[in-house]
Amino acid sequence: MQDPLLSQALNLHPWNLDQVLDDLNEFGFALIDDVYSNDYVRTLAHECTSHLAEFRAAGVQNGVVSHIRSDHILWINGQLPLAQQHIQTLEHLSQALNQAFYLGIKEVEAHFACYNAGEFYALHRDNPQQKNDRMISTVFYLHEHWQDDWGGQLRLQDKNGQWHIIQPLANRLAIFQSDLLHEVLLSKQQRLSITAWLRSGHSIWHG
Ligand code: OGA
Ligand code: MN
Numbered sequence: 001m002q003d004p005l006l007s008q009a010l011n012l013h014p015w016n017l018d019q020v021l022d023d024l025n026e027f028g029f030a031l032i033d034d035v036y037s038n039d040y041v042r043t044l045a046h047e048c049t050s051h052l053a054e055f056r057a058a059g060v061q062n063g064v065v066s067h068i069r070s071d072h073i074l075w076i077n078g079q080l081p082l083a084q085q086h087i088q089t090l091e092h093l094s095q096a097l098n099q100a101f102y103l104g105i106k107e108v109e110a111h112f113a114c115y116n117a118g119e120f121y122a123l124h125r126d127n128p129q130q131k132n133d134r135m136i137s138t139v140f141y142l143h144e145h146w147q148d149d150w151g152g153q154l155r156l157q158d159k160n161g162q163w164h165i166i167q168p169l170a171n172r173l174a175i176f177q178s179d180l181l182h183e184v185l186l187s188k189q190q191r192l193s194i195t196a197w198l199r200s201g202h203s204i205w206h207g
Contacts, residue, residue: 020175021100028159029176031166035089035140040082041171045142047082048074048112048192055114069121071184073111076194083112086194090138093175094198103135103200110196115152120186126197127178133201134178141168143192152187156180168193 023030036044055072059065076083087108094105115121127134139154146152146169154166154174166174168191176182178197 017096021096024097024101024175024177027162028180029156029164029174032173032175033169034171035173036171038171040085041142042144044082044086044194045144045192047080048114048142048194051080051112052114055112058113067122068124069184070119071113071115071121073113073195076110076112080112083110083194086110086140087196090196090198093138094136097136097198103198105135105198105200107199107201108196109199110194113193113195115184115187115191117188117190118186119191121184123181123183125179125181130179133199134197135200136198137176137178138196138198139168139174140194140196141170141172141192142194143168143170143190145170146189146191150187150189150191151185152189152191153185154182155185156182 020030020032051074052072055074057065058071058073059067059069074080076087078084087110090108090110094103094108097103098105126137146167148167152168154168156164156166156174156176157180158164159177159180165185184191
């Protein structure tokens with residue numbers, strides 16, 4: 001069954017929401033390929049690259065340098081209209097997830113991420129021991145194409161303890177429970193994405 005809300009949203013190719021819900025239920029993660037039209041992904045990637053000068057090192061918090069991650073990020077706000085469209089899609093997805101799993105998602109929080117050659121994000125959970133209100137993590141990959149030997153894979157342990165290696169293919173959306181263990185393997189090329197969290201509370205301000 002297609003969800004008309006989701007299919008209507010933006011340039012979505014129709015895809016099977018039931019399969020996504022089944023996969024999330026069984027494994028705690030799901031992949032959707034060819035989410036949008038190629039035109040939309042190209043213009044979204046352009047929005048990302050045209051703002052690269054404003055990206056900040058993600059591994060620096062309160063002036064302290066972390067060695068866990070080396071990517072650069074830009075929080076998404078109203079100044080980034082194409083990224084906002086993706087957030088709208090995720091808001092529709094949140095409604096479907098709330099209906100299916102009673103997750104109580106209220107907010108979508110998102111940033112662009114850029115990994116330059118040699119950058120990575122070591123093993124972590126986005127929501128360790130329910131420390132924050134991130135329920136579901138999503139990553140959308142928006143570089144033009146990706147080769148298997150470029151690294152930069154998302155390596156993720158599903159809710160049954162099984163490990164998966166996910167190629168960051170353009171126009172692919174990875175969706176997973178925020179409490180799952182995962183990492184980004186060292187990337188040999190510039191790797192562009194939007195990470196977004198579906199949250200059960202209201203957002204905090206990112207300065
Ligand atoms: C993150 C993250 C995974 C990816 O941003 O927290 O784990 O594939 N990203 O980019
Ligand atoms: Mn993460």
